[in-house]
Amino acid sequence: MLNMRQVTKVYRTSLVETHALRSLDLLVEEGEFVAVTGPSGSGKTTFLNIAGLLEDFTGGEFSLDGENVKGLSDDARSRLRNQKIGFIFQSFNLIPDLNLFDNVDVPLRYRGMPAAERKLRIEDSLGMVGLSSRMKHFPAELSGGQQQRAAIARALAGSPRLLLADEPTGNLDSQMARSVLELMEDINQQGTTIVMVTHDPELAARAQRNVHIVDGMATDLSVEPGLMRAASAPVDGAHDTRA
Amino acid sequence: MIAYYFNLALRSFRRNKALTALMVLSIALGIGASMTTMTVFYVLSGDPLPGRSHTLFYPQLDAEPLRGFAPGDEPADQLTRYDAETLLREKRGDRQTLTTGGSASIALQGTTLAPFRVESRYSSSDFFPMFDVPFLYGSGWPASSDENRERVTVIAKALNERVFGGENSVGRSLQIEGASFEVIGVIDDWRPTPKFYDMYSSRFGKPEQVFVPFSTSRDLRLARSGNMNCWGDSGEDPEGSEALNAPCVWIQYWVQLDTPAKAADYRQYLAQYSARQRSAGRFERPDDVRLHDLMGWLDENNVVPGDVRLQLWLALGFLVVCLVNTVGLLLAKFLRRSSEIGVRRALGASRRDVFFQCLVEAGTVGLAGGVLGLGLAQLGLWAVRHQPASYAELARLDPVMLASTFVLAIAVSLLAGLLPAWRAMQVTPAIQLKSQ
Secondary structure (H helix, E strand, O other): OEEEEEEEEEEEOOOOEEEEEEEEEEEEOOOOEEEEEOOOOOOHHHHHHHHOOOOOOOEEEEEEOOEEOOOOOHHHHHHHHHHHEEEEOOOOOOOOOOOHHHHHHHHHHHHOOOHHHHHHHHHHHHHHOOOHHHOOOOHHHOOHHHHHHHHHHHHHHOOOOEEEEEOOOOOOOHHHHHHHHHHHHHHHHOOOEEEEEOOOHHHHOOOOEEEEEEOOEEEEOOOOOOOOOOOOOOOOOOOOOOO | OHHHHHHHHHHHHHHOHHHHHHHHHHHHHHHHHHHHHHHHHHHHHOOOOOOOHHHEEEEEOOOOOOOOOOOOOOOOOOEEHHHHHHHHHHOOOOEEEEEEEEEEEEEOOOOOOOOEEEEEEEEOOOHHHHOOOOEEEEOOOOHHHHHOOOOEEEEEHHHHHHHHOOOOOOOOEEEEOOEEEEEEEEEOOOOOOOOOOOOOOOOOOOOOOEEEEHHHHHHOOOOEEOOOEEOOOOOOOOOHHHOOOOOEEEEEEEEEOOOHHHHHHHHHHHHHHHHHHHHOOOOOOOOOOEEEEHHHHHHHOOOOOHHHHHHHHHHHHHHHHHHHHHHHHHHHHHHHOHHHHHHHHHOOOOHHHHHHHHHHHHHHHHHHHHHHHHHHHHHHHHHHHOOOOOOHHHOOOOHHHHHHHHHHHHHHHHHHHHHHHHHHHOOOHHHHHHOO
């Protein structure tokens, strides 16, 4: 589903060069639930932005669902992002002046889907996260947990093959976090690949496989035999966090 | 997607009412000022005979004496009666007419209607078909009426209503300066703007109420008015400065030439005519003939007043200031929404989608600005109509200017939206999503 080989990312200014990713290798198979952990500044977010086609990479190879994304135009990357990727953010990122129905509608609009199909998908998605009765509510009228559920519904409405989650429970209390995590596990059970960036070791432990990023390099610490491992050599600071 | 973007624009307006109101007001003020001055300019500089003006020409001959001549001097604006009648007789155009203005008293025998004066015009028969004069009843007079100096008249609709109660008056008798004339035509509503056929009376006034054959008007010595320039003594002729051979220019002459080739031939004819007159000793100055088409003649006469041109430039300058102001406001508005743009980008919006969404929002501001600007333009034109200018009453929005108001408003706002929309589409989603 997601295959990165020797991916590098360098931010350059006139004064300094920052290597956010150094030869990152990672293969995520279809249907996996992978947690990506690492200390602050290790390159987790850069990895997620590149994986989500929100940012370009400097070197290496990256293919998504078998399609090489290197050199794709903005239109093509946007189309790919819209059709294959769903995002869940730490701060939910719902659009405040759209109600839940319209928020979930956003990715479907960019897909050019007919109105009747969009309505059906929106209702299904909000139903799946238990927010059928809140369709006309605005984000500010909901709790943090409900907002994150709405964000998950938005991410799922387009039936993405890959769900990218950035600290999805970071802004939630433990009870809400648990409920959101259970929801993500359900989604994964139904076949959606999930890559989740998190600081939380407890959360990471719920994933099938853990990848640790330190200083821009990844180490695969999965316990699942037969799954692809990070191909890079072990790096200093990598920790075994077998689930 | 346009409908979706339009819907998003309306939501955005509701969210930022004050900022939106400022932008709409900015566009509206620029549009209001521009459309007011542009409408006045449009009315004054318009083509009075669309589709025909290019076939109508105004010849000029230099009949004045050598005394006082300086090389480069323009020939006289009007023709002598002798030249006008000779050109008319020689009929070298597809149609031709000589014409001059005057005034006449009107009365109706056998009624209690008190005599009154109206403006009158003395022309030859081609005046009506050349200038596409619309008739309510009857028609213009034939060429034979000119030759036979018949007492026939064509009257305007307003005069027909005043004297004959609006009935078909063709065949009825009307007293003009005490002489009995037969009404042979009633002109329907007709107001060429400017009144191109005579630049020496009210340029933006209404056409005359009574039309009489020129030859008849000379027979009856009907009073004429307008500009007249004489350079010598008219001698003993009882007609004085209006006599056939009087050294005076006072006749406007128009010729219809349907093709450019005919216009070129006519120019040659005028040059030959001028040379002939010089040989005969009538013309003293070097040959200098001119042949302006209708629009060229209006330009030559600076039919649009200088202050109207100045006002137009000032208003367009003001529109540019409003445009720059709107650019700033739109920029602030769009960039304040960077986080939302980041989310939309993450959810599949391309840069192009963001660009068009912003442009539709800018265009919607323009639409609203156009509606308000239309109101302001109407207010501005109302103020113009209360000015003591000859063209004041003509300052009204017609359908063309009405449509232009919206086209201009939307075009201006789209132009204002280009830079902000371009900046908005450059928003880096990764940074915006992280900074939330």
